[in-house]
Amino acid sequence: MTSAAPHTPNDAVDLPKSWDPSAVEADLYQGWVDAGYFTADASSDKPGYSIVLPPPNVTGSLHMGHALDHTLMDALCRRKRMQGFEVLWLPGMDHAGIATQTIVEKQLAAAGKSKEDLGREAFVEKVWEWKRESGGQIQGQMRRIGDGVDWSRDRFTMDDGLSRAVQTIFKRLYDDGLIYRAERLVNWSPVLQTAISDIEVKFEEVEGELVSLRYGSLSDDEPHVIVATTRVETMLGDTAVAVHPEDERYRNLVGTTLEHPLTGRRIPIIADEYVDPEFGTGAVKITPAHDPNDFEMGVRHELPMPTIMDKSGKIADTGTEFDGLDRFEARVKVREALAEQGRVVAEKRPYLHSVGHSERSGETIEPRLSMQWWVKVDELAKAAGDAVRTGDTVIHPASQEPRWFAWVDNMHDWTISRQLWWGHRIPIWYGPAGEVECFGPDETPPAGWEQDPDVLDTWFSSGLWPFSTMGWPDATAELEKFYPTSVLVTGYDILFFWVARMMMFGTYVGQDEAVTARPEGAPDEGATVPFRDVFLHGLVRDQYGKKMSKSRGNGIDPLDWVDRFGADALRFTLARGANPGADLSVGEDHAQSSRNFANKLFNATKFALMNGAAPGDLAPRESLTDADRWILDRLEQVRGEVDGAFDRYEFSKACEALYHFAWDEVCDWYLEIAKVQFSGEARAETTRVVLGNVLDALLRLLHPVIPFVTETLWKVLTGGESVVIASWPQPSGVEADPVAAQRIQDVQRLVTEVRRFRSDQGLKPSQKVPARLVGVDDADLSAQLPVIASLVRLTEPGEGFTPSAAVEVRVGGATVTVELDTSGTVDVGAEIARLKKDLAVAEKELATTSGKLGNEAFLAKAPDAVVDKIRTRQQVAREEIERIGARLGELAETKAR
CATH class of the missing domain: 1.10.730.10 (Isoleucyl-tRNA Synthetase; Domain 1)
Structure with a gap:
C-alpha cells in the first residue's frame, strides 16, 4: 500500500480547475523520457519483458491502425513495468524501399532530373539526405500519444548493425541452398519497373471487357477452338490452348496444333486437369510468361515462355505490328485486328472482374516472367508452422491458428529481389570469368568483381527485426536478456506477410549461440522462436463498421x-x-x-x-x-x-x-x-x-x-x-464480505426506486421531503438510514406527519416502505401510470412462473431447487400484484376527491 502524509480537508489542491490535456501532456511525456523510465537495463536482475515495435515506414504518418497497435503495446509494457519487470519496448523504422525511392524520384522529376542523371551512389545519398531531413515524422506523433519506448535503442532497417545482420543471414541461407536465382513469374510494376511483393498488390473490382476469340479455322467444319479473355493483348504470348483431358468435345484435337492468328506460330492443344470444362467453352488460352496459372501449366507441359512486354509494360519482341505499343493501347489494336479476321466471336462490356494494382503507384500489376532471387521456403515454413503446433509460440486468439497453418503449410517460394537502388544491396558478386559468389559482411570481394544491381525486398530485413535490432549476429546483453521477445502485437491482416517471415527467420537462427546464450544458472529455454505470444487485433473501422479509406473519405486522423x-x-x-x-x-x-x-x-x-x-x-x-x-x-x-x-x-x-x-x-x-x-x-x-x-x-x-x-x-x-x-x-x-455487499445492493435498489418515484412526480433533485421508513430493521438496513436519507433527500418527519404517498421496495428478504409527505407536489396521474407499469411487469412474472409450475413435463425434469425458486418468484409476484392493486385503489380515491 502506498503511504503518504494525510491530507486535511480543504487543503489547497495542486490541480487545475479542470482537466486540460493539451496543457500537460507534452511536459509529462518529456519528463518520463528524461527520467529514464523507458530505458531498459540489460544488466538488471529483474525478469525481462520485451516487445519490438512493428517498424512503421520512414515515409509514414500515424494512422488509426498504428494508434491501436501502439496503445495496446504501451499498455502491456506499462503494466509489466509496474509489475516489476525490466521492460524493453524497442522502437524503429523501416526504410520502405519502394515508397522512399518514389518520393525522392518525384522530387528529382520536379527539378527536371532522374536518378540516372545522378548515378546510383549520388542518388542513394540523396535518399539518406531526405531521410535525415523529412523522414520519421511518425516518431514525433508516437510521443504525442504517450508511447513509452526506449528511444536510446531506436533502430532503422538500413543501420550498419542491421545491414550486417542482413548480409549474414543472406549468406547463411545461400550457403545452405535456401536462396537461389531463377526465372519465375512475379508481380511486375511497369511504373516502378520492379518486382513487388504480394502485400503491395491490392485487388480492386474494375470494369473491363471479356472477348471470346477463335483459334484455328474460321469454318465450323474444320478444327478450331473458342477461348475467352479479359486481356486480349496477352494472346501475342500464347503458346498453347488447354482443355480438360476428359472433355469429349476436344478429345480429337488434343495433341494437334493450330496456327496463331497474329504471329504465325503453330501452338499445341494440350490436356490438363486444371481446366474447368464447365466454365465458358471449356478451352483456355495459355500465356505462361504473363499469368500465374498459365506459368504452372507451362512448367508441367514444358511450353515455351516468351515475354511479350518490356519493363515499362510495352509490347516487345513479338515480331508484330504491335511492338512498341503500351499494353492497354495494344489491347484495343489486337482486338481490332482479330475482329478484321473475323475471329472475335463475342464481346461482353462492361465486364466486372478483380484486377491487381500496385499499392504504391496505383497502376495495374503485370504478371511477368523475370529473373529474380528467391528464398526456398519449404523447410523454413514448416519450422514456422511447427513452432505454433508445439506451443513454442502461441497465437491469440486461437481462432486465427487455422489461417496461420493454411498459409505456412502452402507457402510458395518468396521472391526477394527488387529492381531498385534504395535498400539492402544483394551481397552476390560476379567475377570476370562468370564466377558467382556470396560475400558476408566481414569478407571482401576480389578486385574487378561486380555486385548484383538488385536490392532486397524490405520484408527481408524487417523479417529479422526481433533479433537484428538487439545486435545479432553478435551475442549481446540485449539478446541474452530480452530475446525471445515476449509478445508480438499486430493486426491480423499482416499475419501472413510479416509474421510468417519473422517466424521463418527466427526459427532458422534459433539455435544460434548468439540468441540461445543465457546467464549462468538461468534455465535453458531453447530460444527457437522470435516471440512467445502473437496477439492479433482487428482493423479499426468507422462508426458504421466501414473500413477506413481515403476514397471513402471516412478516415480519422x-x-x-x-x-x-x-x-x-x-x-x-x-x-x-x-x-x-x-x-x-x-x-x-x-x-x-x-x-x-x-x-x-x-x-x-x-x-x-x-x-x-x-x-x-x-x-x-x-x-x-x-x-x-x-x-x-x-x-x-x-x-x-x-x-x-x-x-x-x-x-x-x-x-x-x-x-x-x-x-x-x-x-x-x-x-x-x-x-x-x-x-x-x-x-x-x-x-x-x-x-x-x-x-x-x-x-x-x-x-x-x-x-x-x-x-x-x-x-x-x-x-x-x-x-x-x-x-x-x-x-x-x-x-x-457478502453481507456488506448485500446491504449496499439493497441500499442501491431502495435509493434507485425512490429516485424514480421522485422523478415521476416531478420533484426537483434538491427538494427535501419529509419521510418515514418502515421495515428497515427487518431488511437489516437501520445502519444505512443516514445514507439513504441523504441520497434521496429525505428529512425526519415532524409532529402530525401524514404521508400522502408511499414506495414499497422488496430488499433483503423484506419490504421497506418509504412513506412520504408530498402534499401538493405529487402528480397522482403520473403515480398511477408508474404503478400500472409495475403491475404489468408483476402480472407477466406471475403468468410466466404459473405456466412453468403448471407444466408437468417441466416439474418432472427440473431439480427441486429450481422449482422452489420459481415458486418463490410466483409468490413474490402475487404479493406485488396485491400491493400495487391496493395502492392504485387508494390513488383512484384521491383522484376522485
Whole structure:
C-alpha cells in the first residue's frame, strides 16, 4: 500500500480547475523520457519483458491502425513495468524501399532530373539526405500519444548493425541452398519497373471487357477452338490452348496444333486437369510468361515462355505490328485486328472482374516472367508452422491458428529481389570469368568483381527485426536478456506477410549461440522462436463498421482526436474496443465519451483531495462501514478481472471493468456515501483513507491505458514520484464480505426506486421531503438510514406527519416502505401510470412462473431447487400484484376527491 502524509480537508489542491490535456501532456511525456523510465537495463536482475515495435515506414504518418497497435503495446509494457519487470519496448523504422525511392524520384522529376542523371551512389545519398531531413515524422506523433519506448535503442532497417545482420543471414541461407536465382513469374510494376511483393498488390473490382476469340479455322467444319479473355493483348504470348483431358468435345484435337492468328506460330492443344470444362467453352488460352496459372501449366507441359512486354509494360519482341505499343493501347489494336479476321466471336462490356494494382503507384500489376532471387521456403515454413503446433509460440486468439497453418503449410517460394537502388544491396558478386559468389559482411570481394544491381525486398530485413535490432549476429546483453521477445502485437491482416517471415527467420537462427546464450544458472529455454505470444487485433473501422479509406473519405486522423479530446481519450477509445482478432468501430461519440471519463476521474479525485482523502493504513476491518467494505471488496474483484483480462489480451474487458467500476460504483455510489461519512467525525478519517486507497489503486490500474490523467492525479494524491514506476496493485488477501455487499445492493435498489418515484412526480433533485421508513430493521438496513436519507433527500418527519404517498421496495428478504409527505407536489396521474407499469411487469412474472409450475413435463425434469425458486418468484409476484392493486385503489380515491 502506498503511504503518504494525510491530507486535511480543504487543503489547497495542486490541480487545475479542470482537466486540460493539451496543457500537460507534452511536459509529462518529456519528463518520463528524461527520467529514464523507458530505458531498459540489460544488466538488471529483474525478469525481462520485451516487445519490438512493428517498424512503421520512414515515409509514414500515424494512422488509426498504428494508434491501436501502439496503445495496446504501451499498455502491456506499462503494466509489466509496474509489475516489476525490466521492460524493453524497442522502437524503429523501416526504410520502405519502394515508397522512399518514389518520393525522392518525384522530387528529382520536379527539378527536371532522374536518378540516372545522378548515378546510383549520388542518388542513394540523396535518399539518406531526405531521410535525415523529412523522414520519421511518425516518431514525433508516437510521443504525442504517450508511447513509452526506449528511444536510446531506436533502430532503422538500413543501420550498419542491421545491414550486417542482413548480409549474414543472406549468406547463411545461400550457403545452405535456401536462396537461389531463377526465372519465375512475379508481380511486375511497369511504373516502378520492379518486382513487388504480394502485400503491395491490392485487388480492386474494375470494369473491363471479356472477348471470346477463335483459334484455328474460321469454318465450323474444320478444327478450331473458342477461348475467352479479359486481356486480349496477352494472346501475342500464347503458346498453347488447354482443355480438360476428359472433355469429349476436344478429345480429337488434343495433341494437334493450330496456327496463331497474329504471329504465325503453330501452338499445341494440350490436356490438363486444371481446366474447368464447365466454365465458358471449356478451352483456355495459355500465356505462361504473363499469368500465374498459365506459368504452372507451362512448367508441367514444358511450353515455351516468351515475354511479350518490356519493363515499362510495352509490347516487345513479338515480331508484330504491335511492338512498341503500351499494353492497354495494344489491347484495343489486337482486338481490332482479330475482329478484321473475323475471329472475335463475342464481346461482353462492361465486364466486372478483380484486377491487381500496385499499392504504391496505383497502376495495374503485370504478371511477368523475370529473373529474380528467391528464398526456398519449404523447410523454413514448416519450422514456422511447427513452432505454433508445439506451443513454442502461441497465437491469440486461437481462432486465427487455422489461417496461420493454411498459409505456412502452402507457402510458395518468396521472391526477394527488387529492381531498385534504395535498400539492402544483394551481397552476390560476379567475377570476370562468370564466377558467382556470396560475400558476408566481414569478407571482401576480389578486385574487378561486380555486385548484383538488385536490392532486397524490405520484408527481408524487417523479417529479422526481433533479433537484428538487439545486435545479432553478435551475442549481446540485449539478446541474452530480452530475446525471445515476449509478445508480438499486430493486426491480423499482416499475419501472413510479416509474421510468417519473422517466424521463418527466427526459427532458422534459433539455435544460434548468439540468441540461445543465457546467464549462468538461468534455465535453458531453447530460444527457437522470435516471440512467445502473437496477439492479433482487428482493423479499426468507422462508426458504421466501414473500413477506413481515403476514397471513402471516412478516415480519422488520430492526432486530430489528441488535439480535441486528449491522448488518453484516443487511447481509451481504442483499447476499450479491442477484442482479440475482432475489428472495432470507432467514431467521434466514442472519443467524447472517453474524454468525459477522464474528466469524471479528474473531478472525482479532486473532490476526494479537497476532502482530505489520501492512501494509508486501513482501520481494522470490523470498524469499517458496510460501504467501506463493499467498495474495497469490489476493488479487489475488479483488480482480479483486470489482471485476467490483460493476461488474455482482452483489453476491452479490462477497460469495461475499470470504466464501470470507476464511474458506476466509485463516483456514482461510494463518493456520494462518502459525503455522508465525511460529515460525521467518527467516520471521516477512515473514509478518507478508504477513498484514498481505492483511488490510488484505481489510478494505477488505469495507468497503462490512460497514462497522462492518471499520472497527474496519482502524484497529487500520493505524493509519489510517478505512477509509471509505481507498483501494480496486488491481491489484498482479505476475504470478501457478502453481507456488506448485500446491504449496499439493497441500499442501491431502495435509493434507485425512490429516485424514480421522485422523478415521476416531478420533484426537483434538491427538494427535501419529509419521510418515514418502515421495515428497515427487518431488511437489516437501520445502519444505512443516514445514507439513504441523504441520497434521496429525505428529512425526519415532524409532529402530525401524514404521508400522502408511499414506495414499497422488496430488499433483503423484506419490504421497506418509504412513506412520504408530498402534499401538493405529487402528480397522482403520473403515480398511477408508474404503478400500472409495475403491475404489468408483476402480472407477466406471475403468468410466466404459473405456466412453468403448471407444466408437468417441466416439474418432472427440473431439480427441486429450481422449482422452489420459481415458486418463490410466483409468490413474490402475487404479493406485488396485491400491493400495487391496493395502492392504485387508494390513488383512484384521491383522484376522485
